[in-house]
Amino acid sequence: MSVPVMKVTEMKWPALSLLDKDGIAEFAENLAERYLVFGPVAKGSEYVFAPVGKGEVLELNYHTTILPPKKLLHQPFEVLFSFHEDGIQENIVEQPKQIIFGIHPCDVHAIQILDKAYSVEYEDPYYMNKRKNTLIIALNCSEPAETCFCQSLGTGPFLKDGYDLLLTDIGEAYLVEVGSEAGMELVEAVNLRPAARVALVEKQKVYENARRKFRKRLLTQGLHELLESNFRHPIWEKLKEECLACGSCTMVCPTCFCYNVVDKLDLSLKSGKRTREWDSCMLLEYAQVALGHNFRKDRDARVKQRIYHKLLYYEPQFGTLGCVGCGRCIKTCVKKIDITDVVSRIRGE
Ligand code: SF4
Ligand code: SF4
Numbered sequence: 001m002s003v004p005v006m007k008v009t010e011m012k013w014p015a016l017s018l019l020d021k022d023g024i025a026e027f028a029e030n031l032a033e034r035y036l037v038f039g040p041v042a043k044g045s046e047y048v049f050a051p052v053g054k055g056e057v058l059e060l061n062y063h064t065t066i067l068p069p070k071k072l073l074h075q076p077f078e079v080l081f082s083f084h085e086d087g088i089q090e091n092i093v094e095q096p097k098q099i100i101f102g103i104h105p106c107d108v109h110a111i112q113i114l115d116k117a118y119s120v121e122y123e124d125p126y127y128m129n130k131r132k133n134t135l136i137i138a139l140n141c142s143e144p145a146e147t148c149f150c151q152s153l154g155t156g157p158f159l160k161d162g163y164d165l166l167l168t169d170i171g172e173a174y175l176v177e178v179g180s181e182a183g184m185e186l187v188e189a190v191n192l193r194p195a196a197r198v199a200l201v202e203k204q205k206v207y208e209n210a211r212r213k214f215r216k217r218l219l220t221q222g223l224h225e226l227l228e229s230n231f232r233h234p235i236w237e238k239l240k241e242e243c244l245a246c247g248s249c250t251m252v253c254p255t256c257f258c259y260n261v262v263d264k265l266d267l268s269l270k271s272g273k274r275t276r277e278w279d280s281c282m283l284l285e286y287a288q289v290a291l292g293h294n295f296r297k298d299r300d301a302r303v304k305q306r307i308y309h310k311l312l313y314y315e316p317q318f319g320t321l322g323c324v325g326c327g328r329c330i331k332t333c334v335k336k337i338d339i340t341d342v343v344s345r346i347r348g349e
Pocket of ligand 1: 334
């Protein structure tokens, strides 16, 4: 895999800066005066993306969050419009500018997939309204968790593009790289120390070190052929018994984008709201159609659909695999069903 450190001469944005670690809170507070800022904060022994800058402390030494930052763009529950006897009222409101701070490379890649899902064939105004008003301050990963396998998929641990600012922990400070005009404006608004070119050498060391720490991998070579020829592999029968069809693996997945549309009527039957909420192909009702027929009644069909969608069906749709290797589905599954393990077992490893 090629090393994603840009040569200084290739950089479109000239500024390389240093952000002292004890200056992070002040930096976030400064941003919070002009933007809604969401970043990783502690919640019990886990982490979540939550508003920062007003007492909440950014925890940049996190491995992963319970839910991905997609919840800030494609909300778990959203009112599309209200209706009443006289007509409808759209719910596309002016979106305040927001910053996702400290987002890891795998989650940035996932947002790039969502961008395609919500704009290529039909532009989803609810998603795009938020997306166009979102800045990304990404954070390269130096400590992958034991469930991470982004390296196998080229979606981490370091990021090449798709950010406004990119931070790398190089010891006493974060190296700050600029990736857009908007990122440049963020840097100009605060007083960061300029970084010498040698900081890129430090960044390279952090990258090499992070690469050595991965314990999990998903071999992508020949993956399409492997899955196409193993539609009836015995592992699916086994997973039918193991999977609880709880849907947690899809709820925490940063690239899952399915939703259900529900009309909620007032008791008067004269007004109500059309809403959408996250849905999951792992749930029984997902593939149920009129008159009760269900295209994926059995759990093996649903597990297979999830894994095939991520590793086989996304590519012709979006030009990339649908898994970014964040490991959340592995971490969250009470039955320890592991997408990398499923592929290894089909390979006979
Ligand atoms: S694979 Fe695990 S998390 Fe996903 S539906 Fe089955 S039991 Fe739930
Ligand atoms: S399938 Fe699992 S590892 Fe892959 S992106 Fe979704 S949650 Fe992350």
